[in-house]
Structure formats: C-alpha cells, structure tokens
Amino acid sequence: MVSPVQYVDTAALAVGDRLPDHAMGPLNRGTLALFAGASNDHVPLHIDSDFAKAAGMPDVFGHGMLSMAYLAQMITHWVPQERLRTWNVRFMAITPLYATVICRGEVTEIFTDNGERLARLSIGSWIDDATQTLGGEAIIALD
Amino acid sequence: MAIDRSHIGVVSEPREIDVEKGQLRFFAKATGEINPVYFDEEAARAAGHPTIPAPPTFLFSLQLGAPAKRGDIFDPENGIGVDVRRILHGEQRFTYHRPIYAGDRMTLTTTTTDIYDKKGGALEFITQKTQGVNAAGQLCVEMQVVTVVRNG
Known part of the structure; x- marks a missing residue:
C-alpha cells in the first residue's frame, strides 16, 4: 500500500520552511456530533443548538480540540508523531458552524537542546474569512 | 462569583x-484522518508501532x-x-x-x-x-x- 502521507526530509529543514497547508471541513452538525462522540467531549454547546442559543451563542460551534486535532494532523502528516516533543496552542476565536479550518505552520528556529537537534514551529489555524482561531508553537526532533 | x-x-x-482500539478508529474517522497508522493495524506495525497509536x-x-x-x-x-x-x-x-x-x-x-x-x-x-x-x-x-x- 502506498501511504498517502509523505514525510519531509528533516535533515534539510531551514528556518522559513513552511508545512503544507492542511484544510479540513466545512464543519457541519454531523462533524461536530461525530467528534463529540469520538473525543468524549459531550459539552452541549457543540451538539445541541437549543442549548447553545440559550447560552447566548448564535448556534452550535466547533470544538477547540477539533481544530487542535486538525493541527496535529498537519504536523503528523509532515513528520512521524514520535518526533513531536511538546506543543501548545491558545484558543483565540470560536470556529463557527460551516467554517473550513485551514492549518498553517512554519519553521521559526532550529536549535539544540540536551544534544538533541530540534525545530520550533509557529502553528495556527484560520477560518475562511481569515480569522485566526488557534495559535501556538510546536517543538519537533530533527534526528 | x-x-x-x-x-x-x-x-x-x-x-x-x-x-480502546475502536475508539481510536472512531476518532480517526471523526477527524477525517488519512494517515492509516491511526486506523489500520498493519500500517501501524509497518511504521514500527506494536499497534495503533x-x-x-x-x-x-x-x-x-x-x-x-x-x-x-x-x-x-x-x-x-x-x-x-x-x-x-x-x-x-x-x-x-x-x-x-x-x-x-x-x-x-x-x-x-x-x-x-x-x-x-x-x-x-x-x-x-x-x-x-x-x-x-x-x-x-x-x-x-x-x-x-x-x-x-
């Protein structure tokens, strides 16, 4: 079987290199219902429109952790997961229903820590109208 | 308050x-995962894992x-x-x-x-x-x- 995932050659990575954009969606009610079940996140703001509206939201909206899972896919389609050392995001805006989530990343630093060669990535997700929804950093091992 | x-x-x-393996497969499906390492045991083993990570x-x-x-x-x-x-x-x-x-x-x-x-x-x-x-x-x-x- 030919894998649909082709990892980058980390030996040749340089500051400024970009990860391939990873676009997922649009998010519909089914996407959110399935993710609620699969991720154990049953917070009704994401799956029950009546509850979301009663809480003052226009409608259900995407789980922050769904966008973070898409960011994880961007990284793990680029390098094997074992290379991922640590990463963090801030949740900056809500992902509304019907949004397409676009994940982007870029190498910002190559450095050595404890004898291990590492790269720092700036990562983030955006929705169609260019609102940034998540932003953060990841550290990956190069060797 | x-x-x-x-x-x-x-x-x-x-x-x-x-x-649970079934939940990992469900998570992969719910997130539109295309990397078979996350839902196919054979692919996971081929990538050096004992089973699905x-x-x-x-x-x-x-x-x-x-x-x-x-x-x-x-x-x-x-x-x-x-x-x-x-x-x-x-x-x-x-x-x-x-x-x-x-x-x-x-x-x-x-x-x-x-x-x-x-x-x-x-x-x-x-x-x-x-x-x-x-x-x-x-x-x-x-x-x-x-x-x-x-x-x-």
Missing part, C-alpha cells in the same frame, strides 16, 4: 481508563472519559463547580515522553496548579495539569489545560 482559590494545589484521585491530542479525550471527582471543573460537590455555559477553552499544551497505544490501561492524575483573574474578575482562569501513566508505570504524556470562566 469569584472561584475559591483554595482549589489551587488540589490533586485528583488517580483514575484508570482503557485506550493514540493521536497527539488523545489524552484530552481520555481525561474526559475518566473525569476526576476531586478537583473537577464542573462538579459542585467535590470540585470547582463552574457553570458549563460560562466556560471557554483558553490554552492547551501537550508534552510527550512515550507513545500511548490501543490496549493500554492508563492512569490519569490531575492537579489544579493555578487560578487567576483578569479584567477585574470578569475573566477567571483555571490551570490544570494531567499526567498519563501506562500500566508499566511509565509517564507517557502530560498536558496542561487552561479553562476560561466568563463572569458577568
């Missing part, structure tokens, strides 16, 4: 949860599947008792030590490490750290969750 700062330092009881954010789902009693954000009896309608996920961090695999029985322990406010108390922030340890006693993944509580 200010959150009682005495919750800072509270450590949850340890909770056990099984990492848990994806990077999965400790968050394990924690939701085995919520703490002591220190739980929502639990008004044993925990902090925040209204679910007032919360937002503020920040999320993961740090990896070794992989989590389908079939692992994980033990989770959660510590409330900080509670602070901004904007004169209009926003409060609860920081919790969770460690996931496998049945061999090895620390696999740590995560930090910052939950934002909107007051007013």
Whole structure:
C-alpha cells in the first residue's frame, strides 16, 4: 500500500520552511456530533443548538480540540508523531458552524537542546474569512 | 462569583481508563484522518508501532472519559463547580515522553496548579495539569489545560 502521507526530509529543514497547508471541513452538525462522540467531549454547546442559543451563542460551534486535532494532523502528516516533543496552542476565536479550518505552520528556529537537534514551529489555524482561531508553537526532533 | 482559590494545589484521585482500539478508529474517522497508522493495524506495525497509536491530542479525550471527582471543573460537590455555559477553552499544551497505544490501561492524575483573574474578575482562569501513566508505570504524556470562566 502506498501511504498517502509523505514525510519531509528533516535533515534539510531551514528556518522559513513552511508545512503544507492542511484544510479540513466545512464543519457541519454531523462533524461536530461525530467528534463529540469520538473525543468524549459531550459539552452541549457543540451538539445541541437549543442549548447553545440559550447560552447566548448564535448556534452550535466547533470544538477547540477539533481544530487542535486538525493541527496535529498537519504536523503528523509532515513528520512521524514520535518526533513531536511538546506543543501548545491558545484558543483565540470560536470556529463557527460551516467554517473550513485551514492549518498553517512554519519553521521559526532550529536549535539544540540536551544534544538533541530540534525545530520550533509557529502553528495556527484560520477560518475562511481569515480569522485566526488557534495559535501556538510546536517543538519537533530533527534526528 | 469569584472561584475559591483554595482549589489551587488540589490533586485528583488517580483514575484508570482503557485506550480502546475502536475508539481510536472512531476518532480517526471523526477527524477525517488519512494517515492509516491511526486506523489500520498493519500500517501501524509497518511504521514500527506494536499497534495503533493514540493521536497527539488523545489524552484530552481520555481525561474526559475518566473525569476526576476531586478537583473537577464542573462538579459542585467535590470540585470547582463552574457553570458549563460560562466556560471557554483558553490554552492547551501537550508534552510527550512515550507513545500511548490501543490496549493500554492508563492512569490519569490531575492537579489544579493555578487560578487567576483578569479584567477585574470578569475573566477567571483555571490551570490544570494531567499526567498519563501506562500500566508499566511509565509517564507517557502530560498536558496542561487552561479553562476560561466568563463572569458577568
């Protein structure tokens, strides 16, 4: 079987290199219902429109952790997961229903820590109208 | 309503949860995963894994599947008792030590490490750290969750 995932050659990575954009969606009610079940996140703001509206939201909206899972896919389609050392995001805006989530990343630093060669990535997700929804950093091992 | 700062330092009881292969496949399907390592055992083995690995954010789902009693954000009896309608996920961090695999029985322990406010108390922030340890006693993944509580 030919894998649909082709990892980058980390030996040749340089500051400024970009990860391939990873676009997922649009998010519909089914996407959110399935993710609620699969991720154990049953917070009704994401799956029950009546509850979301009663809480003052226009409608259900995407789980922050769904966008973070898409960011994880961007990284793990680029390098094997074992290379991922640590990463963090801030949740900056809500992902509304019907949004397409676009994940982007870029190498910002190559450095050595404890004898291990590492790269720092700036990562983030955006929705169609260019609102940034998540932003953060990841550290990956190069060797 | 200010959150009682005495919750800072509270450590949850340890909770056990099984990492189910079917749930990992469901997670892959629900997220539109195309990398077969996350849903096909043969592909996982070909990539050097003993079986299907848990994806990077999965400790968050394990924690939701085995919520703490002591220190739980929502639990008004044993925990902090925040209204679910007032919360937002503020920040999320993961740090990896070794992989989590389908079939692992994980033990989770959660510590409330900080509670602070901004904007004169209009926003409060609860920081919790969770460690996931496998049945061999090895620390696999740590995560930090910052939950934002909107007051007013």
